[in-house]
Amino acid sequence: MKKVLFFMPDNPLKKNAGNRTRALSMLSYFKSRNFEIDFVSEYYTGRWDETDIKVFKQSGLADNTYVIKKKPSKKNILYYLLFYKLPNFFYSNKAWFFPLQFPELVTLRFKRAFKKILAEKKYDYIFINYASWATLVEHNPLTKGAVTVIDTHDFITAQLQRKVNIGQSFKEEIRRISLFDIALAISVEEQYIFSQFCKNKVALAPMMLNKPESIGVIAEKSFDLIYVASDNVHNQKSANWFFKEVYPLLPANVQICVIGQINEHLTIKAPNITSVNFVEDLATYYQNAKVALCPMLTGTGTKIKVVEALSYGMPVVCNTRGIDGLIDKNNNGCLVSDDAVEFKNNIMQLLTDDSAYQKQAENALATFNLNYEKEQCYKNLDTIFGIV
Template identity: 85%
Template sequence: MKKVLFFMPDNPLKKNAGNRTRALSMLSYFKSRNFEIDFVSEYFTGKWNEADIKAFEQAGLASNTYVIKKKPSKKNLLYYLLFYKLPNFFYQNKGWFFPLQFPELVTLRFKRAFKKILKNNDYDYIFINYASWATLVEHNHLTKRSIKVIDTHDFITAQLQKKNNIGKSFKEEIRRISLFDIALAISVEEQYVFSQFCKNRVVLAPMMLDRPENIHATSDKSFDLIYVASDNVHNQKAAKWFFKDVYPLLPTTVQICVIGQINQHLSIKAPNIVTVNFAEDLSIYYQNAKVALCPMLTGTGTKIKVVEALSYGLPIVCNTRGIDGLINKTDNGCLVSDDPIEFGNNIMKLLTDESEYKKQAENALAAFSINYEKEHCYKNLDKLFLK
């Protein structure tokens, strides 16, 4: 039986963001292939509590679960300052005279705890999520016997381009990804960029989801539009644009369901808008909607909500950023426009033109089946992990 050490700073069972859904899908893959999994996470980043840890252990996704705190308690302030804050300042800011311009989230305390796990176990694979945590394997002789894999999730330099020096940030991101034997890219764009500069093997590993067992007929659906969004700056901009520039153009009879933490930033209230702050099971809502929305103006990487909608055969109305990361950019079930009027027209076209709706729904299902259906993606991962 092969053994993998799987690090993810967030709690994958909190399925309220695409990155957690992604990590859960990778854990499920290893579980399905009978890997022995040791799971490592960071207490504060993942907002863990004892109930969360117990629930994760009971989920049976890992043989051993380690949720480590990256910093000690502040009860003994002198100890905290002398033995954590000061040493960690110099560790995380090795180049503090010449800043790296790239996030370093690994603390000295956390890396020591991570090494302790490695010292007591032998792993075939060490799987790290995010380049910002890549230094967990750097200068670590305990990782030499293992194949090191990083799931990049996103192009971090592109996310931080307004804050950091792009050249320095990109150079550091490529250096960190190159610390690994295999780099997984979630989108074709990121695979192309990373493969041009990284010295290791860069593999496309798109988002993978189950095919829904039953898809309701259009006539049975309660909502015309479904909009799923977490709370981040890109979704905040997108929601503001949609409800300010597009929503007023739509008939008040169009029923909209908005799901996710984005609702915390919406001030609009109307009889045709239903808000759901958190849904344990999104399938209920996807099954009861006709069209999915993805009004993204900024951001990088594959939009998980787009892949989710495709799996249910839902046509999608989105901006150009909405199709970022998709393997096929056309005939994929998406109607794309950055113009508010055309965006609204695309919505109404799908809601009023039965033949257009059927065509785009068929395209959506085909795009999902070819590129993102779980068992299809699993076979590609087998070439990496079961050789």
């Protein structure tokens, strides 16, 4: 039985963001291939509590679970300052005269705890999520003999381009990704960028989802449009654009369901808008809607909500950023426009033209089955992880 040490700072069972869904799908893959899985996370970053830890342990996703605190309690402030804050200040290279220009989330305390886990067992694979945690394997002799893998999730420099020196940030991101034997890119764009500069193996590992058990079983849909979004800054900006520029152009009888924490940032209230902050399972809502929305003006990486919609054979209306990461850019079930009037027209075409709708629905399902269906993606991962 192969052994994998899997680090993910967030709780994968809190499926309210694409990055958590991604980690959950990777854990499920290793479980399906009979890996022995040791799961490591960070208490504060993942917003864990004791109930969360218990539920995760009972989920069966991992054989052993370690949720580590990257910093001590502040109850003893002198201990906190002398044995955590001051040493970590220099370890993280955050002195004013040496700005890193790239997020370093690994603390000295956490790295020591991570090494302690490594010292207790030999692993075949060490799997790290995010370049901002990549230094867990840097200068770490305990990783010797294991294949190190990073799941990049995103192109972080592009996300931070207005906050950092782009050249220094990009150089550091490439350096961190190059620390690993294998780098997984979720999108074709990121695979291309990373493979041009990294000397290690950069493999495409697109988002993978289960094929829904039933598609289109509800004859009369409750919603014309479904919009699923978390509360990150990109979604906030994009949602504001949609409801300010596009929504007023739509007929008042078009029913819209908005799902996710993005609702906390929306002030618009109307009889044709249904707001749902969180649902455990989106399946019922997708089956009960006709068209998915993905207004995205900024951001990078594959939009998980787009792939989810495609899995239900649901056409998507989006901006150019909405198809970022998709392997097929054309005939993929998405109607794309950055102009508010054209965006509205794309929506209305799908809601009023049955033949146009059917064509896009067929394209959506074909795109999903070919590129993102779980079993198809598992075959690709089998090649990467040497499973015959």
